[in-house]
Amino acid sequence: MERFSGSERFSGPDALMFNMETPTTPMHTLKVAILDTRRRGRPVTLGELVDVLPDYLGMFPRATQRVQCAPGRKARPFWVADEDFDVADHLDEISLPAPGGRAQLDAALSELAVHQLDRSRALWALTLVHGLAGGRQAVVVRVHHAVADGLAALNTLMAATSEEGGVVEVAPVRRPHTLPSRADLTRSARRESRSLLAAIPRVMSTFARAARIASDTDAAEHIPRPLTVRRTSFNTPSGGERVCASGGIPLADVQRIAVALGTTVNGALHGIIAGAMRSELADRGDDLTHRSVTVFGVCRDLASTRTRGNEIATAAAYMRTDIADPVERITATAESCAAAVGRRKKVGFEMTDRMSTYTGRLAPTFRNLAAHRAPRIMNTITTANMPGPRQTRWVGGVEVIDWISFALAIAPADVNLTTYSYAGTLSMGLIATPESMPDPHRFLRRVAESLDEVHAALSDRGLLGGDLVRGDR
Template identity: 30%
Template structure:
């Protein structure tokens, strides 16, 4: 297991669940889907989703990162569960069920995923909630898995095939020997990684910085908010859909990127929400943005994590939405240059050396002591933006009318906002802890007014000066 994947396992505690959620809303002709049939259909297509066959096998004495093994058939009865919404079956009732699903961790002795079939959604629709551990796949890999089982994938409809399992389960002694060997081999790479890191830090210190833009420093520049403290195990979920064309309209009018618009949208909603409750900090809220380090144009990746983070602001200290958007644009562009100088693979390289035993013990002690109350958080919010399907998707002939996704929250960072596009809309999904942020739907409701503010704002782009007439 790569260090970056293993890191998501080490971070998990009784109050920090490191799974992501993917929610597909389906419109079956009969208004229902049989859970047993769905489980059998899924198991017969695991070749298209290889990450879902693998379970975690630890290395004795935590000598090295765990390994992935696929030595047992996947039993759908251990992974597939049924729910029915109470009347009237609105999205609010679905939010409550998904929040409860998100509140429990995944079991470690089986592959790290669950599927929850939720019936009773208004309009005779059903929701399929897939809970998958972040160690298995990031947003890009999860999106590729969705494409792999959709009827419209380039290879055609996924072909059913019997389960294939490995015929060898590593024994503890074998794992210990392999762990020691790999640890020794990686030690030889440490001097080179150290030299590259020092060189990149020197280049970062020497590079010229723009006078009007500072990339926020984790912890040092993070203000305190009610949702930046120690977590409990409970989760709340909320989502809304916004027209993609309107976000693109703002992007074009202001000369920024679509991701800048997403960040400004989140910043505007948080400003409105906190201002109404007299909880808005004087300094801007800060944000971690997961970015893919994968080379473009390669074969779609179906497992693992190839991500890094850049740090930017949400401009919540500025009332003018146009000024907020331009500040986000400048800061995010500078954050990208900082990341390029440091090297996107630097964090990934250092995570290879994270010690499994101490890392797990430290995180559990930190969580048990609720130590996130004692210091500012690394950032206030995590905001992800993943491009989803551009054309309507059907799965085994059943139309998918919508899809939502959200990542985990962390100790001290009690709000995750994930945006997945689907056809002509941007689905914005929030996950939080109700003991920190008790009215998540109220925050979600501020996204539409925040977009209206951006649509109504006048672009703050300096016009070129006229040359004097001769």
């Protein structure tokens, strides 16, 4: 791909995320860092951020790039250096009402979740939140999904922070010497279009190979077929509002369950979430005889240190909300998750990259037409689970005591639960529409209750000993 100084064309997956946005479908995620400034002895101020951030944004090229389209080539724009970049344009601050607890923070996040980013500037914004209980603060970064997927966001956190007592190296913003003209971008896009046309036979071959692998897998019975999922109350038609809820469960508890059942943390976690879904669906009067389905992302390379871009492909797995027994539910859900991840790795990531490059706006257009009309959908809920740091991270004398990620609520699967492990906690960020999840905090309580239920069932069967780790849930 041809690049000019300070510019780069959107990849297919990045363009898909960019084009998916509508007035009622915000496509920015929320990354929330809870700060404890007691060692420092004073709170962080907005003025400090304005002064300090430019010394480090050079680590993150997208932080100072804006979107520019070549005439007639709007499906895949270019990232171009923002010659008018001013960090102050991306920063603001708010104060929470008393008592400054989770409920007040989550209410503020619900508002930020629908405050869409200015497309004439770099696609991120930072809000400094004052008034948290215990004198704490929060930094909330809104970042468009076209900029970064979950792994890139986690790597950004790691690069911008250090271990206790460590130092983050300075990386000031560097201005490009020259910027491409609109004619330059148009010529580049035309050359790439010719290359894409020539590559169509290879793309079709890649698609056929992926289809053969998917059909030949031994685990086909454990993986849902596309567009076969029945709608539930999680998938009711919805509007542009969003609700957020944050919480967490101890990582050690889920690890012990995973070991007891011979599965992965990811499988055990999804089985626990399936238990919460079963309780929620039962209370709403949904039919529990059918399986639910989740879609989650599988990273191309978990060891990558990239801080930008989307290099994930989706996998679909059964959430066995149809099974009453908690142990059987986890076992069956975990088996489906493992099969889905295995198939995704066999199929590979090339097809996702190539197809999203060609489809441009077709997938977003289809979603807009079918989201509230199609009788069958792809999934009941969207989930994500990423491994994070084992110890808290620091910025100088400021400790980041929690890190929470909220992804996207996209119809018809408006309920999205993102989990990152952070310093011994599986930190959860739930975002949804109020129509699909009227009480998101209750749902997170159900996750904790499902964990308790599984632990009790395993203990009764002699498969697990000891008490649960009692953390802030």
